[in-house]
Amino acid sequence: MNQCRQALLVARNSVEAVKNLRLITAVKTPYLPDGRFDLEAYDTIVDLQIANGAEGLIVGGTTGEGQLMTWDEHIMLIAHTVHIFGDAIKVIGNTGSNSTREAIHATEQGFGVGMHGALHINPYYGKTSNEGLIKHFESVLEMGPTIIYNVPGRTGQDIPPSVIERISDKRNFVGIKECVGNDRVGAYVKKGLTIWSGNDDQFHDARWDYGAQGVISVVSNLIPQLAHKLLFEGKDSELNEKLLPLIDWLFVEPNPIGLNTALCQLGLIRPVFRLPYVPLGKEKRREFVQMVNQIGRHHFVGDKDVQVMEDNDFLLLDRF
Template sequence: MDFGRLITAMATPFDTAGAIDVPGVKTLVKHLLSTGTTAVVAAGTTGESPTLSHEEKLELFELTLRAADGQIPVIAGTASNDTRASIELSKEAEKLGVQGLLLVAPYYNRPSQDGLYAHFKAIAESVNIPVMLYNVPGRTGVNIDVSTILRLADIPNVTAVKEASGSMNQILQLAAKKPDDLLLYSGDDKLTIPMMCVGAYGVVSVAAHVVGEEMSKMIEAFVAGDVKTAAVWSGRLLPVFEALFATSSPGPLKAALKQMGLPGGSVRLPLVDAPEEIGALMERQLTRLGKVSIG
C-alpha cells in the first residue's frame, strides 16, 4: 500500500456540544482530497486521540472511510500505552476497512527498548494491514531508538515510520541504515525538505489542512529534482509551519480552519483554544498566502 508523499494527520471536527461533527468530517476529508492529500490519518495526535473514547475512534474511522470513498487510504491511529487495548482497537479498525495503522510509542509508562519492540510487534502481528511507527519523544517521553526501528522493520507489515524526534542524529542514522522497503516520513512539516534530502519519502503533515496545494508543489518540485524551487516553497511556508505550533496543537490549526470556513470546532480539555494573539498570527499568515482576507 502506497500512502503517497503528503499524508495529513487530520483534525477531529467537534460540534458546539463537543461531540464529533459528523457532516464536518465529510467536509474536511473532501477539502483534504481536493488540496493534494494522498492519505489521511484519523485519530492521530492532531486528531486529539487521547480525548476520544474507544467508541468515538471507531465512529471516526468509519466516517473518514465513508468520506474518503476509496479515493485515498485511511490510516487509523490505534495505539496507546496499553498494548491489549491497542490490539483490540487495531483489529476492530481493520474490520472496518482502514488501509493502515499509525502506532505511536507508548506514553507515560516509558518502556525499555525491549518493551517498545514487544509492544509494536504484538500489535503489528495482530493485523494484516500495513503499520506505520510513530516516534515523537517530546510527547511520549520515550524515544524509539534506531536499532529498535530496524528490528521492527523485519516484521513484514511494518512498512513506514513517522519520525518526529527532531534529532538530526537519529534522522541521519535511520535514513542511512533503514531497508529500502521501510519508508521514512517526516513528522514535522518544517523538516520535510531537509529529511527528503537524506532519503525520506514524504511527510505526515498538520499544515496540509491549510496549505496542501503549496506543499504538494514543494514536494513535486523536489521529486522532479528542482531542489531550489522546493527550498523556496519551504522557506515561504515556514512561518505557517511555526504558527501552527505557537501554542498547544491543534489549537492554532482549529483557529485556522475556522478562519478558512472549514469545520473544526473547539479543542477538548485539557487543551484550550488558541489565544487571540495566536489566532491573529495564524490569520496574518493565511492572508499572506491568499487563503483568507482580513476584514
C-alpha cells in the first residue's frame, strides 16, 4: 500500500471512530490555588469518566474553560490527556477560534500532540458571512477529524443548514454538535449526518425520538453512569424527568458556573475559580445538596459527602 493511500485510510478510520462515539463529556478543568491546572484532580475526573462509560472527552471546551486558557495551556492539557488516557478514551480538542489563523495553528498543534479529533465553533463576536463560515471551516477541516459546533446562544450567529450542506462532504467532516434544538437535529439525521445534541435537557429525546448519535454533555461530569444509561439502554422517560431539575440547576447561570460549584461541593476539585466565573450562591448550593440526596449520592462522581460550603471557602483568581 503506498504512503498516500495508507494516510487516506488512517484518516477515514479516524473519522469513523469519532463518528461512533455516543457519550462525549465536555470535561471540567480544575485549578490549584495559584491558578495552574490541578492535574491530579483532572486525572481523577477523567478516570471516573472512563470507569462510568464515557467514550470521548472535549478538552478545553467552554465547560473546560478553554476561553480562559493561553494556547500553551490549551495544547499542554490536550497533550497530557492524550498521553495518559489516549488508549482508553477518544480525546477531542477544542481548537476553534474566531480567528481562522489561530484556529489553524491550534488545530495543527492539537493533532501534532495526538488528539483524535477537533471541535470547531464558528467565528464569534466579530462574526462573518455564510461564505466566510464555509472558508473558515474548509481551512480547519484539512487537518483531521472535525466536529462542527453550533451554539448561537454563545456565538451570536447560527450556522445555517446551507453552510453545513456545503462542508459536509469534505474529508475529515465528522458531524455536528447542535444546540438549536431537536427539530434541527432530526432534519440533519434525515440527511444522513452524524449529530450530537449539545443540550443536556434534550439529549434523551434527541437520541430516541430524533435519531441523534448521542450527546456532548456537561451533566455527565457529575452523573456519567446515568447519562450512559439514558443513551445506551433504551428510552427511559422516567429517569430523564428525574434528572431534569439537576440539569436546570446546572444552567441557572451560564455554564460552567453550576458545574464548577457542584464539583467543589462533591469534593472532586479545589474551590478555586478563575474569574470572571464565581460560584453559585449559598441557596443554590443548598438546593444541590438536596438534589444529590434525592437522586442518590452513589450516582454522582466521587465518594465524599456533599457539602453546602461557605462563601469564604471559595478562592476567586483575577491573576493566574
